[in-house]
């Protein structure tokens with residue numbers, strides 16, 4: 139399984155992100171609920187430094203509720219408060235606004251102690267490509283200012299927008315470049331399309347997805363959708379069997395179909411990661 143990264147894009151994304159972080163008081167870090175660990179970048183704490191950070195686990199509608207509960211508990215055990223959202227529908231966004239305001243109140247208390255006037259808290263939404271940053275920004279603003287698209291890597295430019303008297307937001311999300319050396323994490327990012335401008339092979343990623351479903355013991359999701367049992371095959375042979383059964387042996391078309399069905403939620407609510415025990 140090889141994911142090919144484009145170093146020029148990564149360096150540029152890192153520069154833009156660090157510039158954005160310099161300007162803000164609070165950071166809203168968005169992760170993908172299907173893969174909350176793989177959408178964590180190890181350098182985030184270094185980039186964010188001492189600033190308050192809110193952890194937003196988006197796409198909550200795409201995982202089963204009992205797994206969401208397990209993550210809630212896991213993060214709390216690790217001294218983090220996760221805010222679960224469905225940015226497409228707006229679920230959970232009010233709690234994010236309240237927490238951001240609270241961070242602003244703390245900021246202004248400190249300013250007051252130093253004899254400074256209060257001002258709105260400045261925030262930025264950051265996260266891997268395609269985790270739902272633009273959708274969240276649009277929800278926070280209650281209107282559509284940032285393009286939100288299924289294609290990864292569409293967001294760029296920089297502007298401030300006022301959410302309320304207390305909060306100002308950078309309307310361009312900070313994109314965390316998704317170069318992840320761990321190939322299993324890279325595979326999950328590719329399956330979820332949270333990978334930005336990287337090159338990958340659809341057939342390998344789709345076969346890897348089938349293997350992952352086996353490991354997670356959720357292969358019945360494939361059987362339910364395609365009426366083709368997995369038997370003992372590995373991902374590659376399943377892809378071949380499905381191609382023969384449905385797509386005249388066309389492996390590329392089969393791989394795209396599998397990935398698309400997963401990404402659109404047509405295989406049901408599926409978590410690709412569960413909290414480590």
Ligand SMILES: Nc1nc2c(ncn2[C@@H]2O[C@H](COP(=O)(O)OP(=O)(O)OP(=O)(O)O)[C@@H](O)[C@H]2O)c(=O)[nH]1
Nearest residue numbers: 197224225268269270271272273286287290291293
């Ligand atoms: N089902 C579901 N879809 C979502 C959710 N959040 C965002 N989406 C959809 O996912 C797609 C990507 O969302 P964006 O908001 O563009 O993601 P982004 O992180 O800004 O992406 P980049 O611009 O590539 O960095 C869009 O089609 C959104 O409508 C969610 O919570 N649930």
